[in-house]
Amino acid sequence: MRRVRDAQDRAAFAALFDHFAPRVKAFLIKSGAEPSVAEDCAQDVMVTVWRKAHLFDPTRASVATWIFTIARNRRIDLLRRDRRPEPEDLTWGPEPEPDQEDILELQQATDRLSAAMATLPEKQKALIEQAYFGDLSHREIADLTGIPLGTIKSRIRLALDRLRHAMG
Incomplete structure (x- = not known):
């Protein structure tokens, strides 16, 4: 070798x-x-x-x-x-309007997620926002913040666990 x-x-x-x-x-x-x-x-x-x-x-x-x-x-x-799942066949035409019940459920879930996000420590919250709302990879976040990749992954994993428990 x-x-x-x-x-x-x-x-x-x-x-x-x-x-x-x-x-x-x-x-x-x-x-x-x-x-x-x-x-x-x-x-x-x-x-x-x-x-x-x-x-x-x-x-x-x-x-x-x-x-x-x-x-x-x-x-x-x-x-x-x-x-990884195969992409589903796309249907042609506009999507049907969602039911009012579905809209209400989505709004309630969004509200619960917002409340759960507010309870996270600031460092974890910032990483979740970058990873999931900013669509950055863990490596990109590490490069951007200067935080070691392992720390990024640990904080995101802890934050997701907290969100899972908060969301029920």
Whole structure:
């Protein structure tokens, strides 16, 4: 791995690939991936190992740990992508007018959300507003505010939990 990292040694990478690609594929299959998906994902993991070799730090993790962490993260990405719903077929023409009952329920829910938002600590409230009303990603909020990404995620998670409880 050090030869790959330091000198982009193709022969060293070939040896790494021969050793780890089948193991990554087996790991992905055991975690529930179809064999063809596991094969593609393992290839992608090994490409990432080549492209990101400069980031490998033997003081932080072993080669196997580093590669299998990449594989685990790639598997999580695939699961998230697979869980996304397909867009519904769009109907043509104007949408029907909502019922008065639906309008009242929506207004009441909006009022409850406003009241719940008002109870949040200011730091959490600001992050929720940026993430959900400002449509910013967690990374964009971190870059904008200078707050570490992990702190952003923790505060948003705590705020959402408080809102969930407040909304019933």
